[in-house]
Amino acid sequence: MLTPTPRSDPADRGRKPIAMKAKTTLLAALLLTTPLAWLAHADDAKTSQLLEVPDSGKPSLIKSVEALPRTATADQTTAAKLVYGLLSDSRYAYRPRALDDALSADIYKRYLEALDGGKQFFTAQDIARFDAYKLKLDDAIKSGELAPAYAIFATYKQRVDERVAYARGLLKQDIFRFDGGDRYEYDREDAPWAADQAALDELWKQSVRNDWLRLKLAGKKPEEIRKTLDKRYTNMGKSIAELKGEDVFQTFLNSYANSIDPHTDYFTPRTAENFNQSMSLSLEGIGAQLQKQDDVVVIREILVGGPAARDGRLKPGDRIVGVGQGESGPMEDVIGWRIDDVVAKIRGTKGTKVRLDIVPAEAGQDSEPKRIVLVRDKVRLEEQAAKSKVLTIPGRDGEPEMRIGVIELPGFYQDFEGRRRNASDYASATRDVAKLLAQLKADKVDGVVLDLRNNGGGSLSEAIELTGLFIDKGPVVQVRESGGRVSVESDTDTGIAWEGPLAVLINRGSASASEIFAGAIQDYGRGLVIGETTFGKGTVQNLVDLDRWPANEEARFGQVKLTIAQFFRVSGSSTQNKGVVPDIAFPVTVDASEYGESTYDNALPWTRISAVPHTRYGNFAPLLPKLEARHTERIAQDKEFQWWSEDVAQFREERAKKWVSLNEAERRAQREREETKRKQRQAERKALGLDLDPLAEDIDDGLAASERDVVKDAEREKLAEKRPDPLLRESAAILADAVRLLNADRQLSAQVLPTATVRGHWAD
Template identity: 80%
Template sequence: MKIKTPRAATVLVAFLLTAPVALLAADGAKTAQLPTPPQSDKALLKSVDAKTLPNAPTTDQTTAAKLVYGLLSDSRYAYRPRALDDTLSADMYKRYLEALDGGKQFFTAQDIARFDAYKFKFDDAIKSGNLDPAYAIFGTYRQRFDARVTYARNLLKQDIFTFTGNDRFEYDREDAPWVADEAALDALWKQTVRNDWLRLKLAGKQPEDIRKTLDKRYLNMAKGVAELKGEDVFQTFLNSYANAIDPHTDYFTPRSADNFNMTMSLSLEGIGAVLQKQDDVVAIREIVPGGPASKSHKLKVGDRIVAVGQSDSGVMEDVVGWRIDDVVGKIRGAKGTKVRLDVIPAEAGLDSHPNRLVLVRDKVRLEDQAAKSEIITLPAANGTPARRIGVVKLPGFYQDFEGRRRNDGDYASATRDVAKLLTKLRGDKVDGVVLDLRNNGGGSLDEAIDLTGLFIERGPVVQQRESGGRVQVYGDEDSGIAWEGPLAVLINRGSASASEIFAGAIQDYGRGLVIGETSFGKGTVQNLVDLDRWPANETARFGQVKLTIAQFFRVSGGSTQNKGVVPDIAFPVSVDASEFGESTYDNALPWTRIAGVQHTRYGNFAPLLPKLETMHSARIAKDKEFQWWSEDVAQFREERAKKSVSLNEAERRAERDRDDAKRKLRQEQRKALGLAIDPLADDNADDGLASSERDIAKDAAREKLADQRPDPLLRESAAILADAVQLLNADGKLSATVLPQAATPGHWAD
């Protein structure tokens, strides 16, 4: 087995991620009496009730804004710096409005006309640290949200819930114009509420239950926005600047930075429980195996945490009504320290006496997000032998950077985990390996390089061009490989960055087949810059910036930017490039190429592809599961293009009945054909509920069952790889053409 070790020269703390950090978002409603147009930023701030506003910018936030400006405007740091001027200010202004009200559900054209006075002030706000424009706009946003919720709740008392006409609910308003005035917002929200009601009615709910459910939903939406703090507004505002530089530059507050680093390292120090907000309490959504919560055997999914205390004697703080991240902040803590929890069991009423639980915090590994393996057995058919294809599913290119720096013996690493799985699959004598990178949005650049090294001898993996034009080549420096046999890489539109580096390198080396959809198309590299390093603060104060520092290129010289990695064998496109991917960003870098670098070419699959395509087409023509998937993709794309849905009950019920009948028929056909049963086939109808409104234990169990659903794309990928093995073994001349270097990695013969 080949275990990768840190390169001697340097450890690149770089990231390759698909999308910007989520900004302020709300599934909700509002609008009210417009305040008198202010004469200045201060006037608008004063026009909003002070109790509803977050605090003004702190001294630390003012400093952080200036530090971010220094980074993003300096070519020594940013790959594509942009001058912070009126042009960029207008771009920031547009992005800030999109972050607050991307669906155009709250602001009116009158609001926007008034806000336009700030269009060329955002640059000055960043430079000076005077963030009044951001808070002024947010103050109006909160007013509008509260008003929309009030309006929505009042609608529930009216007799408007008959569904016999030709009305439609427009659910995609991203490209729609701002509505003219409050009356237009009322009309928009009336359809929104009616659609919410109709969904619950179609799910079998009675009017009184529907009214209670929706009233609570809208009230909780208002509470969620009321809980937003100054740091939330500040992060959203600074991200309007960061995202204007390029789609993958982001600002993190200190708390957001901690969460980001935890995700990247797949580890945290705490009790090992995933929490979820449900109404005013925080409940257990999942218990991480091996963590303190799991080992105690005293917590279960659905239990509610109502108070938290530190150590043996710290005061118990009532956390009912708190924001979930504030509760998490109290529960998470250093390894070896104690935390006390007051817990009400899932089956008990919220007014029941809580149980007191004491847990010792520990380091917890988030195994659910780590690499996993399985084996697909393909039966003998048409004179070909049975094949066993190993599958490695890798959801992200994770790495515990701190653990690696400290040279911890067991730091989390995607490459190390995959290497162990490959050793096990080798012991299981599989005939080939499919590496499943679907929806793998990226991660550590080091891990992308090291993972490629598990399948090739020494050689370049990726080229990186910095802002000054200097090109560096990074590659695998270790001899030996972890898997030299048949290999396929499965990708889709959600495969990005590090996934594209790996898939592109495997393709350029001719080391394996790439199967699936064209990938995301992100070809830039980000570094995480700690803003506290310049003042050398002992505690985190200013946050961090994920900053684009370079563009990467394949060893063949081409970029994945915008174009992505094109598979050798393509599956039907599930989402169009105009809807998802790098090409949808208005400020993405263009595609380009540089000179390639010398690298080994283990194989050339071009002569093999026509035969594989023919065998693939013949097989899926008989594969019910693959056909069903293709049908569902076509239906999804058709529905997505409509951007609205009917509010006619008979029409919606007919659609629902057709979908139910289709699922039942498919389940019957599965049984008749001896196919694997879909565990969610009888539980796939729209229940009309938000996730926080469902029974947590049942919803979590349903989520687990989703992992057991039939996966025709993965099975077909395994079959394509098995076809390639069979063709190359049966035809010596073809094998010599496709794999000329039979003594090197990529020798697929039995």
């Protein structure tokens, strides 16, 4: 869920993750993507949880840092021209824009936001100097001569170095008394640029004091705090120092791509490979999740079924200090490398060998490493695949209990290459859900809830085919191309995999393909839609390989995720900006002004087109008042739901403040209130026979993710998945109510579900 966990600080919760808005700093992007990486798969921008600053360890251990170029390489020059050709051509882009001075100014604004969206590094004086480039970026892209972008970045890098040095210097000063009334204003997105260095100094002073206070409240001593923060700020600078020319190039071209629309993006060859692997839900490597810690890449988790798991010698906490290819390739010392560079060395073609020098978790860093040889293989990322379980929902007043099956679908994934090859085992969300439905049907569940919370979408074809599991043949979505032509995408397979009661659970993080599916289920009257209004992304993207025109044998120019069309529901309404509105609504976790399509300043507007004929299986309108009444009555007695509602209200209140107090007594009192609340809730859970919260004792330790014990932090992540989920349980209860009400009232059943066949499956 979107409510914060106790381990965080209000200032952390105020920082916006990448998925929230296009306005994201380059440093924030690093924070989201570098701490964790799959072998052959790095986290993409769908991530909705902000990770902390990655540790890189002692500066003396860095083997080398690439000197940033002053302009683009020959390949990047070509790539820039190809991207310009795509985005300005109506044959490709749904909403092309001429690359002129007006767009140049927009690109300039977005590039500054990408580098320093929090206005923590640049001063107003810097911006005044950069303004000379404001109307020249269009010419730079057309020519491929990107010196202005690199010049701005060079200043950014210098400012980061200055801020790091200043922050480290503060740690030696006597400024850490917290008995006044000052605050740390952490949300600066709408603030003016700092007038000068002195103004930035004041901002950073308050930020450092907040970091110190958090650690002090967590029980750390001054010398320990000083050491922790000195390393943290050093690593912040190193994360920028490790950037390469391709990182700067991608950031700048994305500023251009995002100026066309929020969902058009440029990928370098490496980023494109990672994106495609995330969609296919598979990789070729050793099967381990990695994390950067103290200049060394550490094993965070061993993936079930992968080569590392089968071999059995690698374990969480082990440190990778060297990598070699095949039986006899030279061993490369990878201490101090960027994590994606280490990942690139470890991953490789199925059947090939990789040699790893490992320092065991229990050994000292200077211990003699042991060598492990593994044969790479294809690994399926099961943690990101569809999963199912069964919830038992008790009845009331003599009503029978019901067993509701739940299918959690985190994304509409598909192995496009495997499908093209007609491979028998290619990854597919629809195929996986079909198998789970068959199991649930065999278990004789009374209904199914499909959980699409925080499902950011994926494959359009998967959304269509998944809808086909719940309807017979018929249209699913309308697609309007740039020229105005509208096509109808339909489910053409006869038969229904699940004919029984259905509910779809959504929230603000449900987007794109999730909205197509939920909208179709709602338009067909096939099931109840429960939760929050969705994200509101009503556009279709396609990956365009820039290497296809020169017909390169190897990837050189990257890919563009390009908006090519807008989709509409079969009812004719667009989900764009407005999203899918649920039949039964839960309290809003995050406001539409803060998260969703409506937050993008260049998003397409909402519109509608003509509806297309489609079957109407049911009309739940007559049933909704009865379901609402039961829902309201039940949650008034549901402690878990009440606690969740309280947490949401508190989260929204704190978020609206955009500041935290730097008074120790106030913060300590707040911390004690939170701890007392958690203990009281845990005691009530125990007394009421409810599931205990495995993270009830987990409080803010003031640490960044990479400063914690890797093994314990991974275990905590697993425990988080076992936390009570009152929204899911209430959704299952609402579906159970619908079945009971329709069973008890044949007249209502005939009104809600006029088709006898469907009524027979919903109400027996």
